[in-house]
Amino acid sequence: GxxxxxxxxxxxxxxxxxxxxxxxxxxxxxxxxxxxxxxxxxxxxxxxxxxxxxxxxxxxxxxxxxVFDLHADASVVVAAAAAAAEFAVGYEVVQWEYPTPEEFTLDYAWMKSRMSTDTPVGDMEVDEEVWDADRVRRMEQRYLDSGERVLVTAARHVASGRLCAFNELASRTDPTLASSQMDTLVLSEHRGHRLGMLVKCAGLRRWRELVPDSPRLLTFNAEENRPMLSINETLGFTPAAYIGAWRRDLE
Structure with missing residues (x-):
């Protein structure tokens, strides 16, 4: 070390x-x-x-x-999805597996860039990331080449046609192993409509169908990110461990 x-x-x-x-x-x-x-x-x-x-x-x-038990009773997720849909008036859910359809690529790239600016970082230093269609394609190809599956669930603002929230679920090469919940984000201008709950529930329900042998789902969230942790806790995610983010300023 x-x-x-x-x-x-x-x-x-x-x-x-x-x-x-x-x-x-x-x-x-x-x-x-x-x-x-x-x-x-x-x-x-x-x-x-x-x-x-x-x-x-x-x-x-x-x-x-x-950790979320993918084989647990789904009634909690179903009920939470219905409740979220009542608040998400004017939004609809769209889903795809990699590669991303051309019509969604630029909006997806924009939301990926916002992950570097719109999520809590504490005292850590995070540079703003630049995402474009080429970067999305390069990322997707790495997953496709490895044999992993990635499901993206997004919320689309019906009036503008733009994507404004998303959630990613990814399998391992061996689909019987634990899956990963990766990025989840609601753009700041669309918060307050339970879109985070909406896309997470839709993703979980579809994931049970796509990867039925995966036993559980792993995810990581900043402890101060109470809006996202509250969603996870409501759905049945339980704490498994804690991660320290450490920083040193070089002299």
Missing amino acids: TAGFDLAERTARELGRTVMQTFAEHPAASGEHLASPTGFGRIPRDHTARFLEGRGYVLGQVERKS
């Missing part, structure tokens, strides 16, 4: 970088804990935390790793 961090930090300096960031899983444990600077979440001050502190890293955020 020491040799690896020495190499990474030396290389960063040679490239003119000034900030180092890393993520580490911290299993639940008794004893001393470190609180997130955001005021949400904490992690044990375990051997990993002490190692990182010893190298000058400080805790910048805590993320929650959550």
Whole structure:
């Protein structure tokens, strides 16, 4: 670990970088804990935390790793979907598997770019990302080449025809392993219509049909992202572990 961090930090300096960031899983444990600077979440001050502190890293955020049982009773998801639909007047759900249909590519790219600016980052440093159709195609091809499946569930604003919320679910190459819930976002100008719940529910219901042998779904959310965590908790996601986001400003 020491040799690896020495190499990474030396290389960063040679490239003119000034900030180092890393993520580490911290299993639940008794004893001393470190609180997130955001005021949400904490992690044990375990051997990993002490190692990182010893190298000058400080805790910048805590993320929650959550698990959803894909074989559980679906009645909760069905009920939540119906309730969300009552609030999402003027919106409709559209779904596709990679590759993204041409008509949705630019809107999808725009929403992917907003993941770098519209989600909580705590004290971590995140550069705004630029996404275009070419970048979307390159990303999709990597998944397709690996044999993984990705389902995108999006909400479309009927009046404008534009996509304004999305959720991604991805399988492993072996469909009997755990799946992943990746990006979920509602564009800020469309929040307040339960679109996050709408797209998550639609995605979960379709995923049971597409990948019936996957036993569970894994996802990660910042502890301060209460709107998204509240959706997960309502649907039956349970905490499995906590992730420390660590940062060091290089001298």
